[in-house]
Amino acid sequence: MQEQQIKQWGNFEASWEGPKEGNPFIDVSFKAIFKNANREVEVNGFYAGEGQYTIRFMPDQIGEWYFQTESNIETLNGLNGEFQCIEAGEDNHGPVIVSGKTHFSYSDGKPFYPFGTTAYVWNYQNEEVQEQTYETLKNGPFNKIRMCVFPKHYDYNLQEPLMFPFVGSLEEGFDFSRFDTRFFDKLEEQIARLEELNIEVDLILFHPYDRWGFKNMGKEADRCYLSYIIARLASFRNIWWSLANEYDLIESRSMAEWDDLFKLIQKEDPSQHLRSIHNWHRPDNRNNTHWYDHCKPWVTHASIQHPDTSLCLELLALYEKPVIYDECRYEGNLNHGWGNLTAERMVQCFWEGVCQGGYVTHGETFMNPNDVIWWSHGGKLYGESPDRIAFLRTIIEEGPVVERLAPFNFEWTVFAGKVGEEYLLAYFGDSRPSSKVLPFSENEKYKIDIVDTWEMTITHLEGEFAGGSTISLPSKPYSALRARKI
Amino acid sequence: MQEQQIKQWGNFEASWEGPKEGNPFIDVSFKAIFKNANREVEVNGFYAGEGQYTIRFMPDQIGEWYFQTESNIETLNGLNGEFQCIEAGEDNHGPVIVSGKTHFSYSDGKPFYPFGTTAYVWNYQNEEVQEQTYETLKNGPFNKIRMCVFPKHYDYNLQEPLMFPFVGSLEEGFDFSRFDTRFFDKLEEQIARLEELNIEVDLILFHPYDRWGFKNMGKEADRCYLSYIIARLASFRNIWWSLANEYDLIESRSMAEWDDLFKLIQKEDPSQHLRSIHNWHRPDNRNNTHWYDHCKPWVTHASIQHPDTSLCLELLALYEKPVIYDECRYEGNLNHGWGNLTAERMVQCFWEGVCQGGYVTHGETFMNPNDVIWWSHGGKLYGESPDRIAFLRTIIEEGPVVERLAPFNFEWTVFAGKVGEEYLLAYFGDSRPSSKVLPFSENEKYKIDIVDTWEMTITHLEGEFAGGSTISLPSKPYSALRARKI
Numbered sequence: 001m002q003e004q005q006i007k008q009w010g011n012f013e014a015s016w017e018g019p020k021e022g023n024p025f026i027d028v029s030f031k032a033i034f035k036n037a038n039r040e041v042e043v044n045g046f047y048a049g050e051g052q053y054t055i056r057f058m059p060d061q062i063g064e065w066y067f068q069t070e071s072n073i074e075t076l077n078g079l080n081g082e083f084q085c086i087e088a089g090e091d092n093h094g095p096v097i098v099s100g101k102t103h104f105s106y107s108d109g110k111p112f113y114p115f116g117t118t119a120y121v122w123n124y125q126n127e128e129v130q131e132q133t134y135e136t137l138k139n140g141p142f143n144k145i146r147m148c149v150f151p152k153h154y155d156y157n158l159q160e161p162l163m164f165p166f167v168g169s170l171e172e173g174f175d176f177s178r179f180d181t182r183f184f185d186k187l188e189e190q191i192a193r194l195e196e197l198n199i200e201v202d203l204i205l206f207h208p209y210d211r212w213g214f215k216n217m218g219k220e221a222d223r224c225y226l227s228y229i230i231a232r233l234a235s236f237r238n239i240w241w242s243l244a245n246e247y248d249l250i251e252s253r254s255m256a257e258w259d260d261l262f263k264l265i266q267k268e269d270p271s272q273h274l275r276s277i278h279n280w281h282r283p284d285n286r287n288n289t290h291w292y293d294h295c296k297p298w299v300t301h302a303s304i305q306h307p308d309t310s311l312c313l314e315l316l317a318l319y320e321k322p323v324i325y326d327e328c329r330y331e332g333n334l335n336h337g338w339g340n341l342t343a344e345r346m347v348q349c350f351w352e353g354v355c356q357g358g359y360v361t362h363g364e365t366f367m368n369p370n371d372v373i374w375w376s377h378g379g380k381l382y383g384e385s386p387d388r389i390a391f392l393r394t395i396i397e398e399g400p401v402v403e404r405l406a407p408f409n410f411e412w413t414v415f416a417g418k419v420g421e422e423y424l425l426a427y428f429g430d431s432r433p434s435s436k437v438l439p440f441s442e443n444e445k446y447k448i449d450i451v452d453t454w455e456m457t458i459t460h461l462e463g464e465f466a467g468g469s470t471i472s473l474p475s476k477p478y479s480a481l482r483a484r485k486i
Numbered sequence: 487m488q489e490q491q492i493k494q495w496g497n498f499e500a501s502w503e504g505p506k507e508g509n510p511f512i513d514v515s516f517k518a519i520f521k522n523a524n525r526e527v528e529v530n531g532f533y534a535g536e537g538q539y540t541i542r543f544m545p546d547q548i549g550e551w552y553f554q555t556e557s558n559i560e561t562l563n564g565l566n567g568e569f570q571c572i573e574a575g576e577d578n579h580g581p582v583i584v585s586g587k588t589h590f591s592y593s594d595g596k597p598f599y600p601f602g603t604t605a606y607v608w609n610y611q612n613e614e615v616q617e618q619t620y621e622t623l624k625n626g627p628f629n630k631i632r633m634c635v636f637p638k639h640y641d642y643n644l645q646e647p648l649m650f651p652f653v654g655s656l657e658e659g660f661d662f663s664r665f666d667t668r669f670f671d672k673l674e675e676q677i678a679r680l681e682e683l684n685i686e687v688d689l690i691l692f693h694p695y696d697r698w699g700f701k702n703m704g705k706e707a708d709r710c711y712l713s714y715i716i717a718r719l720a721s722f723r724n725i726w727w728s729l730a731n732e733y734d735l736i737e738s739r740s741m742a743e744w745d746d747l748f749k750l751i752q753k754e755d756p757s758q759h760l761r762s763i764h765n766w767h768r769p770d771n772r773n774n775t776h777w778y779d780h781c782k783p784w785v786t787h788a789s790i791q792h793p794d795t796s797l798c799l800e801l802l803a804l805y806e807k808p809v810i811y812d813e814c815r816y817e818g819n820l821n822h823g824w825g826n827l828t829a830e831r832m833v834q835c836f837w838e839g840v841c842q843g844g845y846v847t848h849g850e851t852f853m854n855p856n857d858v859i860w861w862s863h864g865g866k867l868y869g870e871s872p873d874r875i876a877f878l879r880t881i882i883e884e885g886p887v888v889e890r891l892a893p894f895n896f897e898w899t900v901f902a903g904k905v906g907e908e909y910l911l912a913y914f915g916d917s918r919p920s921s922k923v924l925p926f927s928e929n930e931k932y933k934i935d936i937v938d939t940w941e942m943t944i945t946h947l948e949g950e951f952a953g954g955s956t957i958s959l960p961s962k963p964y965s966a967l968r969a970r971k972i
Binding site: 282307308310329333334335336337338339340341342344345367410411412413414428430431432433434435436437470475477 | 768793794796815819820821822823824825826827828830831853896897898899900914916917918919920921922923956961963
C-alpha cells in the first residue's frame with residue numbers, strides 16, 4: 001500500500017469506531033502524539049458523533065510523520081499510523097503568523113496584510129444569505145472575517161437559531177457537556193469555504209450578547225468547550241482565535257480567568273494559531289490601564305476597539321506587537337453611535353491606521369428592511385468604503401516586502417509610514433497641504449505619486465525628485481503621497 | 487467743581503509730571519491705593535514718557551472712590567483725588583470672568599461664549615492690513631482674538647518690525663529696562679478699537695518665535711516687563727492674560743519660573759483678568775503629565791492646543807475649569823501640518839468642543855501671494871468655516887442661560903451637551919444615524935430641530951415629542967439635534 005501523502009499545512013484526519021454509550025464527550029479521553037524527526041506534537045482528538053472518534057492535524061514540516069493514539073478506551077489506545085508530508089500546493093501559504101515585530105506573514109514568508117471585515121453571526125443566517133455572504137467576500141477586498149461560534153442576542157438579532165453548539169434549546173436549557181456535532185459539521189464547512197476564498201477566520205470564542213447562557217457556562221464547561229473547538233478546528237490553516245469580543249462586558253469572568261483560558265488555548269493548539277482578545281470600553285483617561293494587557297506572552301497581536309486610529313502609533317510602541325483596529329465603528333446609518341460612520345471616515349480610519357504600520361477592520365451597518373445587516377448577518381454590502389479599501393490594499397501590497405512600514409513623524413496631522421530611505425506613504429486626511437518637503441536624504445532620488453484616496457486615482461509626477469525637494473500637493477482632502485526610491 | 491464720574495468697568499486715568507532724567511522706568515516707584523467703602527486696591531502706575539507718570543484703574547463697584555499715590559519721588563508721593571463710579575453704559579458688561587465652574591460670563595452676569603480667532607501679530611502689520619483686520623473682525627463671528635505683545639520670527643514672518651516694546655534694534659540690541667512708549671501707545675489704541683468691536687484680547691505675553699532676545703530676557707527683565715504691561719493695560723476691560731503661547735518651546739524657563747510669573751500677574755493685576763497658558767506639545771501617552779497643570783489656582787481656564795476635540799470631556803473633568811481649545815489646527819493649505827485643515831474639520835472641531843461644554847478657537851492659514859495670512863498677520867478671511875462658526879454661535883447664544891451645557895454621554899461617537907431635562911444639543915459629526923431615542927423623561931415634551939451644521943439650516947419637526955420617542959434623523963454627516971422642553 002502506498003504511504004498516505006499530506007500537503008504541508010494541509011489537513012490530516014483519521015477516525016475510528018468507539019463507544020456511543022454514556023457521554024462520549026466527557027467520558028472518553030483520546031489524543032495522539034505526532035512525531036517528525038526529533039519533534040513530538042500532542043494533538044487532542046474529539047468525538048464526532050455516531051460512535052466516531054477523530055484526530056485532525058495540520059503538519060507544518062515536510063517529511064515523514066508517525067502518530068500513536070492514547071485513550072482510556074482500550075480499542076482507541078495505541079492506534080498508530082504514518083504519512084508523508086509533501087510540499088504545499090501553490091495556493092497554500094500556511095497559517096498567518098507574526099512577522100518581524102508588528103506585521104504578519106503567511107508561514108511560508110509571503111507577507112499578509114490584514115484587511116478584515118466583520119459579520120458576527122453570518123453563519124447562523126439562512127442558506128440564501130450565507131451564499132450571498134460568500135459571493136460578497138469573493139468579490140470584495142477582505143481577507144479576514146470576524147465571526148462568532150455562539151449566536152448573538154442583540155438589536156436586529158432576535159431570531160432564534162436553528163442549531164446551537166450544544167444539545168438543547170432556549171426553553172429546555174442546554175447540556176454544556178454535549179456538543180451538537182451537526183452544528184460543528186456546518187461550521188467546518190463554512191470555515192473550509194472561507195479557506196477556499198483565502199479568507200482568514202478570526203473566530204470569536206466568547207461574547208457578551210447572549211440569552212442562552214453561553215457567556216456564563218462555568219469554568220469547567222468553558223474549558224471543555226475550548227478544548228473541543230481546538231481539537232476540531234486547529235487543523236484549519238485559516239483559523240485565528242479571538243478569545244472574546246468585548247470581553248469587558250462579560251462581567252462574570254475575572255482577568256485571571258481570561259488569562260487561564262488564553263493559556264489553555266496556547267497549550268492545546270498544536271498549530272499555534274494567532275491569539276487575541278477584543279475590548280469594548282475605552283481606556284480611562286487614556287492611560288490604557290483599563291484594557292487587557294496585550295503585552296502578555298500568550299497574546300500574539302492587539303485586537304483593539306477604539307474610534308481614534310491616531311492612537312495606533314502609541315499602541316504599537318506600547319505592545320510591540322501587531323495592532324489591528326478590529327473595530328473603529330462601522331460605515332452605515334444605524335441608530336447606534338458605533339454604526340453610522342460615513343464612508344469617508346471609514347476609509348480615513350483605514351489609511352490612518354495602515355500608514356502608521358497598523359491595520360484596520362471594516363464593518364457595515366446600513367438599516368435594511370429585512371434587518372439583514374452586514375455587520376452581523378453578512379449578505380450584501382451597500383457602502384462606498386469597500387472599493388476604497390480595495391484600492392488601499394493594492395497600494396499596500398505593492399509596497400516594500402522585506403522590511404515593512406514603520407511609523408514616521410511627518411508632522412502631527414499626517415499619518416505616515418516609511419521604510420528606511422526606500423519608501424514613504426503619507427496620508428493627509430483632513431489636512432490639505434499645498435506642499436511638503438520630501439523627508440529623505442538629498443543624495444537619493446525618488447519617483448513620486450499623488451494619491452487621491454477617495455477618487456482612487458494615482459497621479460505620477462514627471463521627473464525624479466531628490467530628498468529635501470519641495471513637492472507640490474493638490475490642497476485637497478483625502479490625499480496621500482507615495483515616494484519610492486529609484 | 488463737579489466730581490469726576492467714571493462708569494463701572496470704565497477707565498479712570500490720571501497723570502502727573504515727574505522726573506525725566508536717569509531711567510524713570512526703573513528709578514521711580516509709583517503706585518496708588520484706591521479705596522471704596524472698606525475696600526483697598528493697590529494699583530501700580532507707569533512712566534508714560536515725556537516726564538508723564540500715569541495711574542490707570544478700572545473701578546468695578548458703583549460708588550465713591552478715593553485714591554492716594556505713593557512714590558519714592560516726593561512730588562509724586564501723596565497725590566490724591568476721588569471720583570464717583572456710576573452705572574456702566576449699555577454696551578459695557580465688564581470684563582469676562584469664569585461663570586459656574588466651566589463657563590464664562592461678563593462681570594454683570596451676561597453669558598459670554600468665547601468664539602475666538604487667532605492673528606498673532608496683526609498689530610505689527612502695515613496700517614492697510616490693520617484696517618482690513620478691524621473690518622474682518624467687525625463683520626465676522628469672533629468675540630476674542632489671540633495676539634502677541636512681542637513680534638514673531640517664523641516662516642512667513644521674517645519682516646523686521648518698525649517698532650518694538652523696548653528701545654533698541656536687532657542690530658544694536660535692546661535695553662530691556664527701557665520701554666518704547668510709542669509702541670505701547672499704539673498697542674493701547676489697537677486694544678481700544680477691539681474693545682469697541684466687543685472683542686476680547688487674549689494677550690500673549692511670551693512666545694518662543696523670536697530672533698530679538700525677548701524670550702530670554704532674564705528673570706528681572708521678565709518681571710519688569712510684566713509689571714509695566716499690567717500697569718498700562720489692566721484697566722482695559724477686554725484684556726485676558728495668556729502668559730505664553732507654546733510655553734513648552736521656551737526651554738530656558740522652568741515650570742517654577744512660569745508659576746512665579748503667574749503669581750506676579752495674579753498679585754499685580756487689580757482687575758483680576760482671566761489668566762491662562764498655552765502648550766505646544768501633546769501629553770505623552772495621553773496621561774496629561776506633560777502639560778502645565780491647569781489645576782493650579784492662578785490659572786482661570788485651560789488654554790489647550792490639541793487636534794482632538796473629543797478630549798474636551800476628559801479635560802473638563804480633570805481641570806474643573808473652562809476649557810478652550812485655543813488651537814486645534816487651522817483652516818487652510820499651508821505646508822505645515824497644523825495649517826491645512828479642511829473647513830469641514832474646523833467646523834467639526836467647534837461643534838465637538840462646544841457640544842461637550844467646552845470652547846474652540848479659529849485660525850486660518852491659506853497660502854497668499856503677499857504672505858498675508860490671517861493666523862499671523864490678520865487681513866482678510868478666505869475660508870468657509872467662519873460663516874458656519876457664526877451659525878453655531880447663534881445657536882449657542884439662543885441656548886439656556888441660567889444653567890449651561892454639561893457634557894452628556896449620548897453614545898460614544900456623539901458630542902452632546904444637556905441642561906437637565908430642559909435642553910439637548912447633540913452633534914453627530916462623521917456619524918449619520920437614521921434615528922435616535924430622545925434621552926429625556928417620558929413625562930416631558932420637547933420641540934425638536936434638525937440642524938445641518940454645514941448647510942446652516944435648521945429644520946423644525948412638526949409636533950411635540952415626549953422623552954423616549956424615537957426621532958428620525960437624516961442619515962447625513964454634520965447633522966445635529968436640538969431638543970428644547972416645551
